Amino acid sequence: MLQVVIGGVMIGLASALLMATNGRIAGISSIVHRAFFFRGEESWTIWFVLGLMLGPAVMLLIGWVSPPTVDIGWGSIILGGVLVGMGTKIGSGCTSGHGVCGMGRFSARSVVAVVVFMSVGVMTVLLMRLGGVL
Amino acid sequence: MSLLLGGLFGIGLVLAGMTDPAYIRGFLDVTGEWRPELAFVMASALVISSLFFQLIQPRMVKPLFAEGFSMPTASQIDGRLIGGAFLFGMGWAVSGYCPGPGIASLAYLEPKVFGFVAAMLVGFKLADWLAPVR
Numbered sequence: 001m002l003q004v005v006i007g008g009v010m011i012g013l014a015s016a017l018l019m020a021t022n023g024r025i026a027g028i029s030s031i032v033h034r035a036f037f038f039r040g041e042e043s044w045t046i047w048f049v050l051g052l053m054l055g056p057a058v059m060l061l062i063g064w065v066s067p068p069t070v071d072i073g074w075g076s077i078i079l080g081g082v083l084v085g086m087g088t089k090i091g092s093g094c095t096s097g098h099g100v101c102g103m104g105r106f107s108a109r110s111v112v113a114v115v116v117f118m119s120v121g122v123m124t125v126l127l128m129r130l131g132g133v134l
Numbered sequence: 135m136s137l138l139l140g141g142l143f144g145i146g147l148v149l150a151g152m153t154d155p156a157y158i159r160g161f162l163d164v165t166g167e168w169r170p171e172l173a174f175v176m177a178s179a180l181v182i183s184s185l186f187f188q189l190i191q192p193r194m195v196k197p198l199f200a201e202g203f204s205m206p207t208a209s210q211i212d213g214r215l216i217g218g219a220f221l222f223g224m225g226w227a228v229s230g231y232c233p234g235p236g237i238a239s240l241a242y243l244e245p246k247v248f249g250f251v252a253a254m255l256v257g258f259k260l261a262d263w264l265a266p267v268r
Contacts, residue, residue, distance in 0.1 A: 001171060007150025008175040012182025014143035019186065021135055023197035023204050026143065028234035033258050044136040049237055051140020056148045057241035058141075067242035068154035072230050074249065080229020081236070081250040083221050085257020088233060090265050091218020092208065095232045096143075098219075099176055102206070104183030112211050113219040118162075120223025125162040128227070134159075134166070 015100050018048075027097025028052070029088035087117075135199065144238040150175040153239045155230025162227050214265070225257075 015026035022044060035045040059065045070077075088094040091113055093102060098117075102110025128134045151157045152175060160169035196202055226232050231239070231250050239247040 001174070003149050004151060004171050004174050005178045007146045007148070007152070008178030009182055010142055010146030010149065011175070012179035012186075014139045014146060015179070015183050016186035016190070017142075018136070018139050019191060019197065019203065020194065021139075021198045021200070023200040023202055025204070025206065026139075028143075028232075028237065032233050032237060032254070036255055037258070047136035048140035048143075051137040051142075052144040052147075052234065052237045053240050054137070055141035055144030055241075056153065056238045059145060059148055060241060065148055067244060068156065070155055070230075070244055070246045072155050072159075072246070074246065076228050076230075077246045077250050078253045080225040080227075080231065081253025082257040082260065083225025084229060084231065084233060084236070084250075085225075085254035085259075086261040086264075087218045087220065087222025087225055087257075089218070089258045089261035090214050091220075091222055092206070092215065094222060094234070095176070095226075096234050100179045100183050101187070103180055104187045105205075106184075106188070107206070109206075109208060109211055109215055113215055116216055116219035117223035117226065120220050121162040121227040122164055124224050124227035125159055126165055129163070129166060134163075 011096070012100060012104075015096065015104070019101075025097060025101045027093050027101060029084075029094040030092075030097060033089065091117075143234065144241075146179075147235050147238045152232075152235040153242070155235075158230045158232075158235075159227065217265075218261075 018024055018026045031045045031048050034042045035049040098110040098113040103114060147153055161172035229250055236250050236254060
């Protein structure tokens with residue numbers, strides 16, 4: 001439990017420091033979009049995405065953590081990935097941009113987005129359970 | 135700087151358990167074996183981001199290494215916000231990943247994570263194609 005809270009504090013701290021130093025919102029969906037479809041602007045997004053991968057990579061290399069097993073099927077991974085991409089692009093944010101930064105700014109839009117994606121997530125898992133997929 | 139903050143964010147995600155898709159589904163699975171701990175990730179991140187956005191940022195003239203703060207300007211709660219959050223919630227539950235943990239998990243070199251990220255990039259493009267911003 002302590003580890004979970006420390007992880008959350010680090011996420012919050014990274015988001016606050018990105019705004020304090022670079023003046024940008026730590027919205028990962030948008031950062032990933034700008035880094036992968038790079039058009040010569042906002043090159044910091046590429047460094048941020050690299051860090052996002054290198055942090056966990058260093059943890060693995062020093063033996064701090066081991067990779068979790070992924071027993072979610074390929075179909076769910078691909079379908080879910082497409083939905084996550086579409087949804088975060090259309091809805092302008094994900095768990096970080098709306099959840100951590102937007103709600104931290106007391107943005108009504110972000111509160112609505114978080115309530116919607118959390119409840120739809122819960123409903124989807126429930127439907128998967130009822131449908132025998134889980 | 136962005137590299138370091140990305141790293142801090144990524145390590146936070148791993149410590150918080152966000153890069154384990156089974157854990158994410160467990161959090162959303164309120165009628166099954168519910169694992170509510172993940173609520174503390176967002177709660178603790180939100181404490182830090184709220185303190186920053188409400189108390190510290192208003193006292194800053196500009197970011198340390200940039201000309202100005204780049205803040206979201208949209209304030210309308212519209213169909214795009216709700217529809218996007220709806221799709222994202224479904225995708226999050228189906229795949230067990232949101233964008234940040236998806237990128238951070240690339241460090242695990244698990245083929246399914248590469249599949250998720252590729253599908254998410256396709257989803258970004260599909261969103262621009264099917265629901266372009268007018």
